[in-house]
Amino acid sequence: MTPTPVRQHLPHAGRPPRADRGARARDWAEIQERMLVPLYEAVYERLEVGGGTRLLGLGCGSGLALLMAASRGAAVTGVDPSSPERLALARERLLPREGVTGPRAEARIVAGSPRDTVVAGGPAYTLVTAFEPIGCVAGDSEGLGSLLAQAAPLAGRGAPVVLVGWGPPERCATSAVLRVATKLADPLRGAASWRAACRDDLEEVAQRAGLRPDGSGRVACPFGYADADSAVRGLLSTGLFDAAVEATDQDQVDKEVAEALHPHLRRDGTVWMPNVFRYLIARTP
Numbered sequence: 001m002t003p004t005p006v007r008q009h010l011p012h013a014g015r016p017p018r019a020d021r022g023a024r025a026r027d028w029a030e031i032q033e034r035m036l037v038p039l040y041e042a043v044y045e046r047l048e049v050g051g052g053t054r055l056l057g058l059g060c061g062s063g064l065a066l067l068m069a070a071s072r073g074a075a076v077t078g079v080d081p082s083s084p085e086r087l088a089l090a091r092e093r094l095l096p097r098e099g100v101t102g103p104r105a106e107a108r109i110v111a112g113s114p115r116d117t118v119v120a121g122g123p124a125y126t127l128v129t130a131f132e133p134i135g136c137v138a139g140d141s142e143g144l145g146s147l148l149a150q151a152a153p154l155a156g157r158g159a160p161v162v163l164v165g166w167g168p169p170e171r172c173a174t175s176a177v178l179r180v181a182t183k184l185a186d187p188l189r190g191a192a193s194w195r196a197a198c199r200d201d202l203e204e205v206a207q208r209a210g211l212r213p214d215g216s217g218r219v220a221c222p223f224g225y226a227d228a229d230s231a232v233r234g235l236l237s238t239g240l241f242d243a244a245v246e247a248t249d250q251d252q253v254d255k256e257v258a259e260a261l262h263p264h265l266r267r268d269g270t271v272w273m274p275n276v277f278r279y280l281i282a283r284t285p
Contacts, residue, residue: 024237025085029062031234039219040065058130063090075106077117114151124156135165135201148209152284159284163202167276174273177260184244202280211282223273231271
């Protein structure tokens, strides 16, 4: 969940320095990333990920999905050009240490494009995943098609490629909170920048990349946090609020996100937001 809501904005006079990217990466790994674990599990179970799987994870971030696949016996490779800080955490989690054997010994983390994962004479990937959800911000699928087009030739013929999107807003409580990002990033264009997920978003991306849709599913992934502060930190770690922070300031974004979370605050102080995500299984030519 790392697309930037609005690519251009007017500079904000006197704005504070950019957020600590290392801290944001840790918040992602420690708070937010686990919210999609039910999705990872459902996909891996359906595709019977195991000892014969060679998985390429696009936008792998800090590597939790790869770690789960490796625990099933898969040989995993992660690639992500957008966040060196998250990749550093993925390396800590996955790269083999002295004496490690099995799938973890084959794990690779690459900062670059899918083409940078190619090993001369190496076997083809049997599964490609793109677990970053699309469908909450206008244009957030831009770039995914080209990544898929680069990755598809690295996989065997008919190999599954998994894409993920947000479910409809009425089934995603977090969608109301995410609207804060577009509103603050550019008040005049905020409404236009927000878009509801469409039923065929994933199919359109797959077809543009030359892939053949071959089944889909929906998975409930509630976002649950110990308290409001953890919820704010987790949501800001997605990167969806970066443009809002640049356009306004950190304190205002924190305040408005906290206010948007108020309807989801429970009596015990925890925050709970039910969501549904949709995944598409496509096949390489």
